[in-house]
Amino acid sequence: MNKPSIFxxxxxxxxxxxxxxxxxxxxxxxxxxxxxxxxxxxxxxxxILKKHIxxxxxxLFGNQLKIYETExxxxxxxxxxxxxxxxxxxxxxxxxxxxxxxxxxxxxxEGKVVVLNKDNIKEVENVEEYGDxxxxxxxxxxxxxxxxxxxxxxxxxxxxxxxxxQDEYPIRTAEFVFITGETTSxxxxxxxxxxxxxxxINNKLSKRLVLENIPAMLDEEYATPNANKVSVAYQxxxxxxxxxxxxxWDNVVTNIGPQFFHKDTLDIVKTDIKNSIAETSNLSTFEKxxxxxxxxxxxxxxxxxxxxxxxxxxYILKNKSASAFGIxxxxxxxxxxxxxxxxxxxxxxxxxxxxxxxxxxxxxLQEFLIYLPNEEKYISPDRIEYRVGEAPFNILGNYGVxxxxxFDYYFSQIVQSDPNFSRINRTVxxxxxxxxxxxxxxxxxxxxxxxxxxxRAVLNFYPEQSIKEYEDYLTGSxxxxxxIESYEAxxxxxxxxxxxxxxxxxxVITSESLVEEAGDDFIFQIGKVIGTxxxxxxxxxxxxxxxxxxxxxxxxxxxxxxPPGFTAEGLTELNIDKSYKSVKGNKLCKFESNYRIExxxxxxxxxxFYKSNEYDLNRYEEFREVINAASDFNxxxxxxxxxx
Numbered sequence: 001m002n003k004p005s006i007f008x009x010x011x012x013x014x015x016x017x018x019x020x021x022x023x024x025x026x027x028x029x030x031x032x033x034x035x036x037x038x039x040x041x042x043x044x045x046x047x048i049l050k051k052h053i054x055x056x057x058x059x060l061f062g063n064q065l066k067i068y069e070t071e072x073x074x075x076x077x078x079x080x081x082x083x084x085x086x087x088x089x090x091x092x093x094x095x096x097x098x099x100x101x102x103x104x105x106x107x108x109x110e111g112k113v114v115v116l117n118k119d120n121i122k123e124v125e126n127v128e129e130y131g132d133x134x135x136x137x138x139x140x141x142x143x144x145x146x147x148x149x150x151x152x153x154x155x156x157x158x159x160x161x162x163x164x165x166q167d168e169y170p171i172r173t174a175e176f177v178f179i180t181g182e183t184t185s186x187x188x189x190x191x192x193x194x195x196x197x198x199x200x201i202n203n204k205l206s207k208r209l210v211l212e213n214i215p216a217m218l219d220e221e222y223a224t225p226n227a228n229k230v231s232v233a234y235q236x237x238x239x240x241x242x243x244x245x246x247x248x249w250d251n252v253v254t255n256i257g258p259q260f261f262h263k264d265t266l267d268i269v270k271t272d273i274k275n276s277i278a279e280t281s282n283l284s285t286f287e288k289x290x291x292x293x294x295x296x297x298x299x300x301x302x303x304x305x306x307x308x309x310x311x312x313x314x315y316i317l318k319n320k321s322a323s324a325f326g327i328x329x330x331x332x333x334x335x336x337x338x339x340x341x342x343x344x345x346x347x348x349x350x351x352x353x354x355x356x357x358x359x360x361x362x363x364x365l366q367e368f369l370i371y372l373p374n375e376e377k378y379i380s381p382d383r384i385e386y387r388v389g390e391a392p393f394n395i396l397g398n399y400g401v402x403x404x405x406x407f408d409y410y411f412s413q414i415v416q417s418d419p420n421f422s423r424i425n426r427t428v429x430x431x432x433x434x435x436x437x438x439x440x441x442x443x444x445x446x447x448x449x450x451x452x453x454x455x456r457a458v459l460n461f462y463p464e465q466s467i468k469e470y471e472d473y474l475t476g477s478x479x480x481x482x483x484i485e486s487y488e489a490x491x492x493x494x495x496x497x498x499x500x501x502x503x504x505x506x507x508v509i510t511s512e513s514l515v516e517e518a519g520d521d522f523i524f525q526i527g528k529v530i531g532t533x534x535x536x537x538x539x540x541x542x543x544x545x546x547x548x549x550x551x552x553x554x555x556x557x558x559x560x561x562x563p564p565g566f567t568a569e570g571l572t573e574l575n576i577d578k579s580y581k582s583v584k585g586n587k588l589c590k591f592e593s594n595y596r597i598e599x600x601x602x603x604x605x606x607x608x609f610y611k612s613n614e615y616d617l618n619r620y621e622e623f624r625e626v627i628n629a630a631s632d633f634n635x636x637x638x639x640x641x642x643x644x
Contacts, residue, residue, distance in 0.1 A: 020055060020057055020068060020202070021053060021055050021068075021070075021177075021179055021201055021202055021204075022053065022055060022068045022070045022100065022152045024202075025053065025070060025072075026150075027072065027103070027148060027150050031105070031107050031113060031146075031148065032107075032111070033076075033107050033108075033109060033111065033145070033146050034048050034074075034076060034146065036076060036078075040076070040170070041078060042078075043078060043082075043169065043170060043216075044077070044078060044079055044081035044082035044085065044169065045075055045076060045077045045078060045081075045082030045085055045086060045169045046075070046076045046078070046169060046170055046171075046172065047073070047074070047075050047076075047167065047169055047170065047171035047172060047174070047214075048074040048075065048076055048146065048171075048172050048173070049072060049073065049074040049171075049172070049173050049175070050073055050165065050167070050171050050173070050174045050175070051070075051071070051072040051073070051173075051174075051175040051176075051177070052069070052070070052071055052072075052163050052165075052175070052176050052177070053068075053069065053070040053071075053072075053176075053177040053179070054067065054068075054069055054161060054163070054176075054177070054178050054179065054234065055067070055068040055069075055070075055177075055179040055204075056179065056180050056181065056183050056185070056236045057179075057181070058181070058183075064157065065157050065183065065236070065237075065238065066154060066157065067154065067155040067156070067157060067158065067161075068100070068152060068153070068154055068155075069152065069153055069155060070150070070151070070152040071091075071149065071150070071151055071152075072148075072149070072150045073147070073148065073149045073150075074146060074147070074148045075146065075147045075148075075169075076144075076145075076146050077141065077143065077144075077145060077146070077147065078143060078144060079143055080143070082143075082169075083141055083142070083143070085168075085169070086138065086141070086147050087137060087138045087141050087147075088135065088136075088137050088138070089104065089135065089136055089137075089138065089149055090133045090134075090135050091133060091134040091135070091151060091153070092130070092131060092132075092133055093123075093131065093132040093133055093134060094131045094132070095155045095156040095158060096153045096154070096155055096156075097153075097154045097155060097156055098153070098154045099134065099151070099152075099153050100151075100152040100153060100154060101150075101151060101152050102116070102118065102121060102134070102136075102150075102151040103115075103116065103149070103150045103151065104116035104136070104138060104147070104148065104149045104150070105147075105148050106138060106139065106140040106141050106142075106145050106146065106147055106148075107145060107146045107148070108140065108142055108144070108145040109144040109145060112140075114139050114140030116136065116138075116139060117139070120136050120137065120139075121134055121135070121136045122134070122135050122136065123135075159235055159236055159237045159243075160233075160234070160235055160360070160361060160362055160363075161233070161234050161235075161236075162231060162232065162233045162234070162361060162363055163176060163231060163232050164229050164230075164231045165209075165211060165214065165229070165230045165231060165232065166191070166214050166217050166229040166230040166231070167216070167217065167229070168216055168217055168218075168219075169216050170213070170214065170215055170216045171211075171213075171214040172212065172213060173210065173211070173212055174210075174211045174214050174230070175208065175209065175210050175211070176208070176209045176232050177201070177206060177207075177208050178196075178206060178207045178208070178209075178232075178234060179201055179202075179204050179205075179206040180204070180205060180206065180207075180236050181204035181205055182204075182205070182239050183236050183237065183238060183239050184236070184237055184238070184239050184241060184242060184243070185234065185235060185236040185237075186234065186235045186236075186359070187207055187232060187233070187234040187235075188232065188233050188234070188356075188359045189209055189230070189231070189232050190230065190231050190232070190233070190354075190356075191228055191229065191230045191231070192209075192211060192230050194209065194210070194211055195209075196208065196209050197209075197210075209232065211230065214230060215543060216543075217229050217543065217544075218540075218543045218544065220542065220543060220544045221534060221536065222536075222546050222547060222548055222623075222627075223543075223544035223545065223546070223547055224350055224351045224352075224544070224545075224547050225543075225544055226351060226352050227350060227351060227352055227353050227354050228543075228544050228545065233356075233359055233361045235359075235360070245358065245359065245360050248360035249360060249401065249409060252346070252365070252401070253401075253403050253407055253408070253409045254407065256344070256346075256403065257403055257407035258407075259329055259332075260328065260329065260332040260344050260403070261332070261336075261405040261407070262332065262333065262336050265333065265336060265337045266313060266317075266333055268313075268314070268317050269313075269317070269333045269334060269337050270337060272317065273334065273337055273338070276295065276299070277291060277292070277295055280338055285340055285341075285372065285374055285375055286372075286375050286377065286388060286499065287497055288338045288339075288340050289335065289340050289372055289375070289377070289379065289388045290387060290388045290495070290496075290497055292331070292334045292335060292338065292340070293331075293379050293387055293388050294387060294494065294495040295334075296327070296330060296331060296334065296381075297384050297387075297494075299320055300316070300320045300321065300322060300327060300330060301320060301321045301322070302322060302323070302324060302327050302381075302382045302384075303321055303322065303323055304323075304324075305323055306323055306325070307323070310322050310323035310325075310326045311323055311325050311326040311329060312326070313326075313329060313330070313333065316329070316330055317330075324368060324381070324382050325368075327381045327382060328344065328368050328370070328381050330381075331370055331379065331381050332344075332370075335370070340372065341372065341373060341374055341405075342370050342371065342372055342373075342379075343370070343371040343373060343402045343403060343404050343405075344368065344369075344370060344371075344402070344403040345368065345369035345370070345371050345378075345400045345401070345402050345403075345414070346365050346367070346368060346400060346401050346403070347364075347365075347366075347367050347368075347369065347395055347398050347399065347400030347401070347414060348363075348364040348365070348366050348367055348395075348398055348400075349366060349367055349394045349395065349398075350394060350395060350396070350397055350398040350547075351394055352366075353366075354398065354399075355398045355399040355400055356399075357399055357401070357411040365401075367395055368381060368382070369381075369391060369395065369400070369414070371402060372388070375388075376417035377389055377390070377417065377499075378390060378391045378414075380392050384457070384461070385453050385454070385456065385457030385461070385494075386453050387453075387494060387495065387496060388499075389421075389449075389453075389499065389500060390416045390417070390418065390421050390449065390450075391414045391416075392450075393450050393549050393550040395414055396414055396415070396416065396550055396613065397413065397414065397415070397547075397613040397614065398413070398414055399411055399412065399413050399414070400412065400413075400414050416550075416551065418500065419551065419611065420553060421448065421449040421450070421500060421550075421551070422448060422449025422450045422451055422550055422551065422552040422553070423446075423447075423448050423449065423451075423552065423553045423554070423555065424445060424446070424447055424448075424451060424552075424553070424554045424555070425445070425446040425502075425555050426443065426444070426445045426446075426554070426555070426556045426557070427443070427444045427445075427556075427557045427558075427559075428441055428442070428443050428529055428556070428557070428558045428559070429441070429442040429443075429559050429561075430442075430529070430558065430559065430560045430561065431561050432515065432561070432563045432640075436515055436522050436563060436640065437512060437515070438510050438511070438512055438515075439510065439511050439512075439514045439515055439524070440485075440508065440509075440510050441476065441508070441509050441510075441511070441529065442507075442508050443475070443476075443505075443506065443507050443508070443509070444504075444505075444506050445474070445504065445505045445506075446502040446503070446504050447502060447503040447504075447505075448500050448501075448502045448503075449500060449550070449552070450549075450550050450552075451503070451552075452491075452500070452501075452502060452503035455470070455474075455489075455492075455503045456492055456493070456494050456503060457494075458470045459489065459492050460492070460493075460494055471484070471487055471489075472484075474487075474489075474505050474507070475487060475505075475507045475509050476509055476511075476528075476529070476531060477531040477532045478528050478531050478532040478634070479509070479511050479513065479514065479528055479529075480513065481511055481512055481513045482509045482510065482511045483509060483510045483511070484507060484508075484509050485507075485508040485509060485510055486506075486507060486508045487505070487506075487507040487508075488505070488506050488507070489503070489504065489505045490503075490504045490505075490506075491503050491504055513525075514528060514529075515640075518639070520642040520644075521566075521639055521640060521641045521642055522566075522639075522640040523637050523638075523639055523640075524560075524637060524638050524639075524640055525636075525637050526558070526560070526574070526604070526636055526637060526638050527633050527634040527635050527636040527637065528634065529558060530556060530558075530606065530630070530633060530634060531634075532634070533630040533631040533633075533634045534627055534630070534631065535627065535628055535631035536623075536624040536627045536628055537628065537631075542617065542620045544617075545614065545617045546614065546615035546616070546617060546620060546623050547613060547614050547615075548610050548612070548613050548614075548615075550613065551609075551610055551611055551612060551613060552609065552610055553607070553608070553609035553610070554606065554607065554608040554609070555606070555607055556604070556605070556606040556607075557603065557604070557605055557606075558603070558604040558605075558606070559601055559602070559603050559604075560601065560602040560603075560604070561600065561601055562597075562600045562601065562602060562640070563640065564600075565642060565643050566640045566641060566642055566643060567640075567641050567643060568597075568602055568638050568639070568640060568641070569638065569639040569641050570637065570638045570639045571595050571597075571602065571638060573636050573637075573638075574593055574594070574595045574604055574633070574636060574638070575593065575594055575595065576591060576592065576593045576629050576632065576633055577590075577591075577592045577593075578590065578591050578592075578625045578626045578628075578629040579591075579592070579626065580615065580619065580622045580623050580625075580626055587609075587611075588610075588611045588612050588615070589609060589610040589611060589612070589615070589623065589626050590607070590608065590609060590626060591606075591607075591608045591626050591627075591629035591630050591633070592606070592607050592608070593605070593606045593607075593633055602638075606633070608626075608630055
């Protein structure tokens with residue numbers, strides 16, 4: 001080969017190398033502080049720019065792809081809260097091969113610029129179990145100044161990625177640039193209707209998403225704010241590979257299926273069942289599954305570690321210790337041995353991520369369940385407080401991929417088979433002493449569903465002080481001066497062979513603060529008897545869709561013996577009826593309270609329920625009225641008027 005040819009090839013290689021976008025991207029060398037609107041000045045901080053660039057580039061030799069990620073942030077801080085939120089920078093080092101550049105500076109209101117001293121960048125390992133980071137403090141930051149950060153890292157090749165574009169503070173402009181060239185790529189945005197624009201950057205095919213005036217993601221009640229943030233997910237792989245979404249899912253199932261569905265039983269499992277588990281031949285499928293679930297959760301420990309030995313059955317059965325994946329394998333062997341049909345469910349915590357069957361993202365494959373199709377019930381292998389029943393509330397309502405024994409799969413929403421799974425049935429009998437200075441409440445309560453799971457977990461796993469605090473809650477939250485005269489709980493054991501057996505409490509409490517003298521009369525704060533209630537009186541515009549922790553229902557019967565020589569007034573305030581109806585007229589949630597008088601006894605009935613996990617954001621006012629109705633009842637009082 002002659003010299004000119006070598007020169008041409010070398011020039012072409014260098015040119016390709018220099019074509020990488022991050023090498024030419026830079027901040028403004030003469031920064032100016034941005035003028036804020038009056039509304040922005042009232043915020044702790046405002047994101048002027050949040051820009052993330054992902055560039056896939058072919059290596060100089062071979063077809064291996066490289067990934068370069070650039071983050072460019074400009075943030076205006078207005079007060080101490082804003083400074084505290086932004087004055088320390090964490091750069092995640094997960095899958096990072098090298099840090100190509102890190103720059104940071106502050107610009108104060110007078111235009112003074114302070115540039116980061118790179119000697120102050122520190123390396124920290126395993127920060128709160130999130131991995132390794134480079135960390136540095138922002139120098140020169142003060143009120144009404146701006147912080148600008150720009151860095152680029154080279155990362156290990158991964159065909160999947162995601163990026164969050166919304167934050168806890170408002171952002172003027174958020175931008176995601178996806179540079180892929182001739183590779184095969186796909187990208188999808190969540191929680192925005194703005195489309196990607198196609199363009200060419202440095203002769204490479206690219207897509208760009210630009211969003212203006214993104215509101216702060218608020219931590220609102222009855223919401224999953226972290227899962228609702230505007231974000232993107234993407235895929236990128238060599239152009240000769242035409243991988244479909246179905247192929248991704250097929251690969252997952254092909255890899256995990258053989259580990260969970262067996263052709264024969266391990267001898268050690270047979271022996272363990274024979275020696276440790278009671279006779280099961282005459283039990284129903286639900287009872288067999290319940291015994292297995294309780295046995296494994298009582299005798300095995302789940303370790304937050306992905307060491308290979310924690311997924312090895314010989315090691316697990318010998319040491320009674322397993323990873324989340326390993327404990328799932330353990331369940332599969334025991335269930336298979338006892339002839340219990342099951343499916344494996346892979347999904348995500350809905351408070352962190354909504355599972356998307358149409359766009360494969362390995363980051364949504366974080367939670368495992370076992371589904372018993374003949375029973376329509378779930379096992380939660382790594383949730384010690386749950387026994388065979390419905391899915392945990394942090395998963396309920398999300399979609400998941402269900403893997404079946406022939407290594408096939410299907411997608412389905414994870415729903416409750418029992419619409420009345422979580423209920424509180426409560427009766428309260430109220431008496432006054434002779435001078436009406438002390439109120440006695442005799443209470444009986446039954447808790448089912450997620451409430452009973454929580455209650456049993458507290459009593460079985462929490463320290464004594466926490467148990468006392470929980471008993472205080474169960475006997476009447478919001479009655480600060482109450483004295484617990486007696487308290488007992490039953491059905492407290494974690495192992496319950498009966499589906500959804502209620503957790504029961506009986507108590508007697510007394511209080512002086514519930515009744516107040518008013519001359520010859522007395523004011524009785526009846527509303528406090530139902531305990532502290534949530535309320536939604538905020539005037540700010542709702543950001544998040546409405547999402548309950550789980551469907552639930554409250555049924556209360558409160559009986560008040562009117563003291564001799566007195567009548568009761570103001571009872572009409574106890575009649576409340578607020579509901580949210582479907583388009584067909586069915587009540588999806590409601591708060592309804594009524595009263596009647598029988599033989600000098602006021603009988604109040606309350607029913608409050610939420611039949612669905614999710615409610616239409618456009619009908620937020622109707623939902624809010626139901627929530628606030630319970631809070632309104634909590635504030636009601638009746639007048640015990642002396643008969644003259």
